[in-house]
Amino acid sequence: MAVQQYCINCGVCMGKYFCNKCKFYDDDDxxxxxxxxxxCGICRSGGKDNFFHCSTCGCCYSIQMKDAHCCVERAMHRNCPICFEFLFDTAKDMTVLPCGHTIHLDCLKEMEQHFRFSCPVCSKSVCDLSNL
Known part of the structure; x- marks a missing residue:
């Protein structure tokens, strides 16, 4: 019997969102x-029209970055350099630094609170410091 969104016996919806490929149900929102x-081989959130898949980086990014992001091979297939959680399938929001390395957005904010303004991987500046 195939996995599906609605029970074939009683018709109950198992999840408002259902992915037949992942066998993933989401009834939260x-x-x-x-x-x-x-x-990517997984389900993502945010709307397919708002993202593009970069085959070099191996992940989906905001469409706003399409012409400006710096490709790093398999950029999301590694751990966050701050908290060491695996970036590819984490539920946290992440960002891409100007150098192309990826980091959780909360981790970047934490770095900035401690006056750390360089990429923890390559040490390049993560922001424009010319006005300081």
Whole structure:
């Protein structure tokens, strides 16, 4: 018997969002605009029209970064350099630094609170410091 969104016996919806490829159900909030990325092989949130998949980086990024992001091979397939959680499948928001390295947004904010303004991987500046 195939896994599906609705029970074939009683018709109960098992999840407002259902991905037949991942066998993933989400009943929390469909306003997250979940979608399945075939290239990533997982479901993501935020709306398919708002993201693009970079095959070099191996991950989906905001469409706003499409022409400006710096590619780092398999950038998301590593641990956050601050908290060491695996970035690819974490639920936390992440950001891409100007050098192309990725980090959790909360970790970047924590760095800034401690006056750390360089990438923890390559030491390049993460912001424009010319006005200081």
């Amino acid at each position: 469909i306003s997250k605009n979940q979608y399945h990325c075939d290239a």
